[in-house]
Amino acid sequence: MKGHTAVEATLRSFTRALSRALISEEVAGRRGLLQALDPRARLIGILTLVVAVAASRRIEVVGVLFVMACALALLSRVPLKTLVLRVWLIVLGFTGMIAIPALFTTPGRVVMSNGFLSITAQGVLTAGLLVLRVETAVTLTTTLVLCTPWTHILKALRSLRVPTEVIAMLAMTHRYIFLFIEVAQQMFESRQSRVIGTLPAGEQRRVLARTAGVLMSKSIDLSNEVFLAMQSRGFLGEVHLLHDFEFRFRDGVGVAAFVACAVVAIWAGR
Amino acid sequence: MHIPDGYLSPSTCATLYACSVGGWYTALKRVKRVFFSRAIPLISVFAAFSFVLMMFNLPLPGGTTGHAVGIAIATIVLGPSGSILAISIALAIQALFFGDGGITTLGANCFNMAIVGSLVAHVCYKALAASGDRNPKRQIIAAAIAGYVAINASALFTAIEFGIQPLLFHDAMGTPLYAPYSLKIAVPAMMIGHLTLAGIAEAAITAGMVAFLQKSNPGLLLDKGMGVAAAGQAALGERSLRGLWIATALLMVLTPLGILATGTAWGEWSAAELSGSGGMAQVVPSGLQRLASFWTAPFPRYAPSFIKSEPFGYALSGMFGVGLLFVVYLLFARRKGAQTGRER
Numbered sequence: 001m002k003g004h005t006a007v008e009a010t011l012r013s014f015t016r017a018l019s020r021a022l023i024s025e026e027v028a029g030r031r032g033l034l035q036a037l038d039p040r041a042r043l044i045g046i047l048t049l050v051v052a053v054a055a056s057r058r059i060e061v062v063g064v065l066f067v068m069a070c071a072l073a074l075l076s077r078v079p080l081k082t083l084v085l086r087v088w089l090i091v092l093g094f095t096g097m098i099a100i101p102a103l104f105t106t107p108g109r110v111v112m113s114n115g116f117l118s119i120t121a122q123g124v125l126t127a128g129l130l131v132l133r134v135e136t137a138v139t140l141t142t143t144l145v146l147c148t149p150w151t152h153i154l155k156a157l158r159s160l161r162v163p164t165e166v167i168a169m170l171a172m173t174h175r176y177i178f179l180f181i182e183v184a185q186q187m188f189e190s191r192q193s194r195v196i197g198t199l200p201a202g203e204q205r206r207v208l209a210r211t212a213g214v215l216m217s218k219s220i221d222l223s224n225e226v227f228l229a230m231q232s233r234g235f236l237g238e239v240h241l242l243h244d245f246e247f248r249f250r251d252g253v254g255v256a257a258f259v260a261c262a263v264v265a266i267w268a269g270r
Numbered sequence: 271m272h273i274p275d276g277y278l279s280p281s282t283c284a285t286l287y288a289c290s291v292g293g294w295y296t297a298l299k300r301v302k303r304v305f306f307s308r309a310i311p312l313i314s315v316f317a318a319f320s321f322v323l324m325m326f327n328l329p330l331p332g333g334t335t336g337h338a339v340g341i342a343i344a345t346i347v348l349g350p351s352g353s354i355l356a357i358s359i360a361l362a363i364q365a366l367f368f369g370d371g372g373i374t375t376l377g378a379n380c381f382n383m384a385i386v387g388s389l390v391a392h393v394c395y396k397a398l399a400a401s402g403d404r405n406p407k408r409q410i411i412a413a414a415i416a417g418y419v420a421i422n423a424s425a426l427f428t429a430i431e432f433g434i435q436p437l438l439f440h441d442a443m444g445t446p447l448y449a450p451y452s453l454k455i456a457v458p459a460m461m462i463g464h465l466t467l468a469g470i471a472e473a474a475i476t477a478g479m480v481a482f483l484q485k486s487n488p489g490l491l492l493d494k495g496m497g498v499a500a501a502g503q504a505a506l507g508e509r510s511l512r513g514l515w516i517a518t519a520l521l522m523v524l525t526p527l528g529i530l531a532t533g534t535a536w537g538e539w540s541a542a543e544l545s546g547s548g549g550m551a552q553v554v555p556s557g558l559q560r561l562a563s564f565w566t567a568p569f570p571r572y573a574p575s576f577i578k579s580e581p582f583g584y585a586l587s588g589m590f591g592v593g594l595l596f597v598v599y600l601l602f603a604r605r606k607g608a609q610t611g612r613e614r
Contacts, residue, residue: 006327007327009327010325010326010327013325013327014325017325017368020368021367024367047373050275050372050373050374051280051374053275053276054275054276054278054279054280054283054374055280057441057447086369087369091274094274095274095276099450101451101455102446102450102451105450105451105455106445106446106450107444108443108444108445122443122444122445125445126445126446126447126450127450129447130276130277130448130449130450133275133276134274134275134276134277136276137274137275137276137372137373137374138274138275138369138372141275141365141369141372141373142369145366145367145368145369150367153366153367163298165298165302165309165310166294166298166359168310168314169310169313169314169317169355169359170359170362170363170366171314172310172311172314172315172318173314173315173317173318173321173359173360173363174318174363174367175318176314176315176318177318177321177322177363179318180318180319180321180322181322181325184322184325184326205474205478206478208326208327208475208478209474209475209477209478209479209481209482210478210482211326212323212326212343212475212478212479212482213478213479213482213483213486213487214482214486215319215322215323216319216343216347216479216483216490217483217486217487217490219315219316219318219319220312220315220316220347220487220490222315223308223311223312223314223315223316226311226314226315227308227311227312230310230311
């Protein structure tokens, strides 16, 4: 089975994507703080907070925003395990690895030294700020994505004046991603079920390239079919979306609270 | 290469969003003219394909695996405008739905991968394969090179964006506020991985897919892809060029507005400005002083000496510049026309 690692890794990434989508649908259906707000209020609010996180230059302010982001996620009934495994550990691993050399390379006051390598106070601040900022931003965006069905995010984006053509493309792409994941998964599984022993790396590359080629041919054929179906329903290039959201008083309060927090954070973190 | 939120300053993000919006607007306009109402399903389905392609783990030399982005294959099949949109949509879904790449940095990611990558792949593939005898082997090699160069160009832009952060955004003590490494660290750190692993993955998947499509669906490589893009180019015809000419003429008329701004760019016009009252250097470096007088421009400071009126001189310089570029374009077009005639 050693020779199948690339194909197996690909299959695992498909399964991971599908399971993420399932978790998202499950969390979005729960009754929580963010779910109680209109999707437009959620989108505007979270985006404003993400901008505030990016604009804040003080680690204490970003730290407060991180605590707020965690509270928001937990009050929106995002499972702690999902936050830890999907956000905190991944960000810590990836950004932490990038930030570690900054501890030693940033010039400044030496706080720890073993004679060969020195950690500076400025280095600790730089690395800490980077990791904390990324943790906070990703916690906020993951909370938004987990608490809001994709169709609602798209409708909310439309309210931010994103062109209807782009919204239609995002919606269709999202729908066909899952179809193609399933098709590719079936192609790999059927291929794997016919292989005995290990495939050399070169052959694995050829299998993957062939599968990608077949998938692309299927994509183009599918786009023709979708286009014909759209035409049969009277599509002439104009996209119309239904707007059935209701912006209530509490949504206004929610947006005002998010914006106020963001403004205070930007002011305090300048 | 997907930059998460927090690595780039808000002003860098805003600038790259502005650049990307320009790219998206132009691409959407061109694609809609070429494919008409077919654009939406074609781009959407191809974006979904690109997304899934990014999940394909390819075995690489040294026992590791890497994944392709699919920039070059999207460019070869859809043309650069279609590729810009398809890759951007795939990146947007990755950021908004899967949390891969940031929301504030989405503009930067789209600029680096979708816009720079697609344009570089288009130029490479067109230069190496689309002209001449359409030899199948040459097409495969061209596709591999286009993929390799495109992903590395995207990585280089990403590295430059990282590398300028500590130069531009630091506190009073000099502590970096965003990505902490300077260009001399960020560029090699990004490029080593892309020149070796990611570049090979992109080249291998692009070449493999082109080889497969040559046998199974050659129409995708000729008629619908570059063919459609080329046909679309012809269909765009004078209408798009007319708009461009009107915009250029308008900008030329408005050039004297540049004089309204007070002051000049520091050190841009003469070496003496460096050591002047606003200058930071006490003494102008000898090398700079020596080379400063090496070339004297015919219209220094956009003010030809024979024109008395400053605004008129400024506008005239603009017209001269555009005219010069037009002459260069005509010379190239003439040369290209003669070459095409010989090939026929």
